[in-house]
Amino acid sequence: MKIEFELNGQKVSVDVEPTMRLLDVLREHFGLIGVKEGCGEGECGSCTVLLDGKAVPSCLVPVGMVMGRRVMTIEGYRKTKKFKVLLDAFAEAGAVQCGFCTPGIIMAVESLLSENPHPTDEEIRRGLSGNLCRCTGYNMIVNAVKLAAQKGAGLW
Ligand code: FES
Ligand code: FES
16 A cells, blocks of 8 residues: 655655554665664654654554654654754763664654643653663653753754
8 A cells, every 4th residue: 555644854655554563664665774673562662753743652653544644753853953952962961871762762852842841850751751761860861851941942
C-alpha cells in the first residue's frame, strides 16, 4: 500500500504493508538511523519521533497510521535552532553519556516544552517517564530541560 506523509518537512511516499512499524520504515526505507530500537515494546523511548508535534514511540505505530500526517525525527529536528539550544543545555548539564537515549529524549523534550514552556521538575519527570537512560542520572536530564526552558526553548 502506498503511504504518503510529511517526513522532516518533505512530502514522501513509501509502498509498504500498512502494519509495518514506523520505526522500521524510518530506518530501513529512509535511512533515518537516529531513530533507535531499544525495547521494541513502547517502554524505553529510544525510538521516539514527533507525530503532528507530539512525541510517540515509533515502535508502536503502524506506518498506515501516519498517512497524511507530519513525522519528525531527530535528523529533521537537528536542523532547527531549537535543537542547538537543547543540545547545549544537555551538554552543559552533563546529561549525555553514551548518547543512545539522547535522540528520543530530545524529541520528548521538544514535545514537552512546546506544550509547557516552563515545566516544574515533576512535570519534566512525568513528561520524560517514557524515556529510559541507563547512563546519566535523571537529575541531570531534568536540569538540562530546565536550562533549555530558561533559554526559551519552549517559546519558539
Ligand atoms: S524501542 Fe520503542 S519504546 Fe523502546
Ligand atoms: S546517555 Fe546512555 S542511555 Fe542515556
